[in-house]
Amino acid sequence: MSINSTTETSRRDADSKVEDSSDIREEYRQIKAREMEEMQAIMDAIKESKDPAIRHTWRRPVTDIKNILETSAELYGDKPLFLQKFNKDEPFQEISYSKVLADVNALGTALIELGLKGKHIGVIGKNCYEWAESYLAVVGGTGVVVPLDKELNEEELSQLTTSGELSAVITMDKHYDIFKRIKERDDNILDFVINVGMHSNENADKGLLSWHKLREHGYELVKAGDKSFIDAEIINTDMAIILFTSGTTGTSKGVMLNNKNICSNVMVAQTYLNIEVGDIFFSVLPIHHTYECTCTFIESMYCGATMAFCQGLKYIVKDLQEVKPHLMLAVPLIYENFYSKISRQIKKSGKEKQLKALMKISRITKHVGIDVSKPATKKITDLFGGRMKMLIVGGAAIDGEIMDFYRDLGITAVQGYGLTETSPMVSLNPEDAKLIDNASAGHLLPFVECMISDKDDDGVGEICFRGPNIMMGYYKNKESTDEVIRDGWFHTGDLGYLSDKDYVYITGRKKNVIIAANGKNVFPEELEFYLMKNECIEECMVWGDEDNDDQLKRGIYATIKPNRELLTEELGGDVTDEQVREYIERIVDKQNETMPLFKKINHVIIRDRDFNKTTGLKIRRFVEDNKWS
Template sequence: MLWNGDRRYVDAQVVNTDLAAIIFTSGTTGVSKGVMLSHRNLMLDAILVQSMFEAHPKDICFSVLPMHHCYECTATFLTCVYSGATVAFSRGLKYIRKDILEVKPTILLAVPAIIENFHNKIRRSVADKLSEKQMRAFEIIDREASRFKVKLPKKVTRDIEAVFGGRLHTLISGGAPIDGAILDSFCNIGFNAIQGYGLSECSPIVALNPAKRKYMKNASAGHVMPFTECKILDADSNGIGEICFRGPQVMMGYYKDPENTAAVLDEEGWFHTGDVGYLDRDNYVFITGRKKNVIIASNGKNVFPEELESYLLGLPLVDECMVWGGELDPNSPWNGIHATVRLNKEALEKALGPEYTPEQAEALIEAQVDKINDDLPRFKKIAHVIVREREFDKTTSMKIRRFVEDNKRA
């Protein structure tokens, strides 16, 4: 166009409050909505993210997710370009390991599914090299290192660092909750492994753990970003209520959808996230669940499936899971809380041998779920486990779509 003398885009006068992008939500709970973000929304969020983990011109950021995902667009691409860093793009999920070894990134931003996959493979690799007694000792050392925030010896971590190319210093998880203990394990290796929290409607980052270990609280979703306000609406006696944010990164509204815009963006500029949680005294955000996902128990109490899923994902046997409430079908004897799980074949073979049967696998996971139930109040107990071999239907950010009926089935 420039070659033909068309200078409309070069000469256009752009105001920071002008619409810059329409990014569609991932649609985990229903129909996607077009989020209108201004130049100011995107760039200020990128600048605020950079102030929290400080990318530099010598850094190489590894891009994994599609660029139309708001987390990838702002936190990886815009933040790193603003910092003068290099952005290397993965060829796709099945090439991640090869690409990392080739690129040797210093910063990796990813979703929990990818980070958990790395963590599980590293743990299994370590377990294969150690006796059962040595593995128990390693787990104790790892746990104590997390407690006192110290690094494991270099001779222990050298091979693990090599998995990421040998130069990685910062690992950031976002897009969905992750077990803080996993991030602490990566910190013990020597990485600055942190968790953040964001929504497309907030460009997306509104909370992020600082990339300095003494300030990290990886059990939280992160510290509220600079120039950003957070409040808890309708808090109960434990301080738990709906999490709301106000700041320069909050969207202009939903594209051609004033009704849904008014439902989440109030007259004072507060964005109502739909997530439930609390703030601690240091302004760190803790998320307990999502309002739309809440299961109402028979006694009227709220059960957040995310809590139960975190217990299940702590089992080496479980690769993925979705906890949900209701009836399997009108004639089913099972009702209440269900867990649909996809099991890890390597863990099954290790526990049962290579010739295990589906019935043995089901019996094993049910026994482990029974142990989880032993520590839960009656209204939170998982009544039924469904073992699924197929992949779950997911969004582009690898989150399981909760309201797709087929995701509940085997």
């Protein structure tokens, strides 16, 4: 063959590759166009809805998390997306939308060059910008992100590294040595441990890399024209995230979520709440949970808001007063602690009756736009920074009186409901005071359907959902997936009912139900809810021992952690353990008087130790030690 004919063949091959590439890009453009049409249809339907809960419909459709970041960077540019203290003695620093996009593009490009395209990459550490950037760099075109719980021990993390098929993990100093050891084991495929706390690549040949050096290299690659990450194709129905459920890792399941799950949830959740461009979300819950990740992190980014990272629970008041945020998501325990401390201070001041009377009047005057209680409550609202306009609670039920208290302060307080498997939100109370139902877990979100399965005589059954936010399934666990997703409906394991106005009411967890001697169901959550109304009970867990061979030991137990500080005030400085027990038992007896016989608590266990909890601050019910003193 002549040189000319060889050259011609090479040219034809090159032209063919260009055509193939062009065809692929055109096919991808068509896929993205269809995705955008589908998301636009959701927004159009929301705008046309007559549902009174829907108040805010001006947002844009988005197809994936990367699309959220890119469009928000275009819209909000130099506005801050994140606020963070990089050193405790320095003020919070701003990181703009434009800066975040550039950083993410650099880190993502470097990750792809490492050979991690399409691979599973873990992210673990405290709530911070580096965590958020790493998450976006993985999910935005590199591979599948696997957020890991920073409270897990080495053996648990090793198990998840194996079952999650991690090829790399992005970590901070706290877990660096742990993952170095995990990498040396022969039961996983971990190739790279990338440390945010490391600033040199001395052990790069061993797959131990500096996160900062990696990002620097990514900037160089982008500057040189590498567009592998920037042009990466993202199909919004492909698996993008694996989230392992809390609990022991032996039973942890990897929840598979895609970009459509997250984006649809973000788009519909904000229709009930007024989130304005420039609002500041205060981030205090673990960011690896979907509640914080979707509803604070991704929602902030979508709405043109700012996410401020709290340094930790012990800094919460200090950081609130420095950041002066507008919105905060938390679990009941955090809001209950604030309420308890505020209530004690009010009682000590001797102005409890005056303040209650003023708030009662203010409830009426607010209807005409006048808040007469504002001057008297300013010291309280200053605890939250002075600009807080909305508190959102999830994760468990909260006493409606506490929610009313915050609303009396002029702060909108609403609760919602969701699960990891639902991305997470399925219901939320609207911000309009006339539409809030404290007894409910919220009004169904747009495009989320609810069904109550296997109803009893009272209409209570298992709560089931379907919609674009429902998970793809559990990773490599078809049996567990088939148990919870049947005929398109996700079975939550929660028991409750749905009102004719589409409010969800939860009575308890299916697996937590106590079967009383008469065969009736007792929901421990209900009894705990009533017990927790008394401030002298700090925490409690109700459980049943129906099958004990000793008949005297059968029945319903309440393991209670008393609030020793309050009890000392109530009973005097020399309070004894016996006095504490008698006081708590009187509280239980008083509750028992209001309950039918089968719901009465038969045994009280006093516990001064902390309960074993999840990082979402829920008591682990099936940890045996949580039952005892």
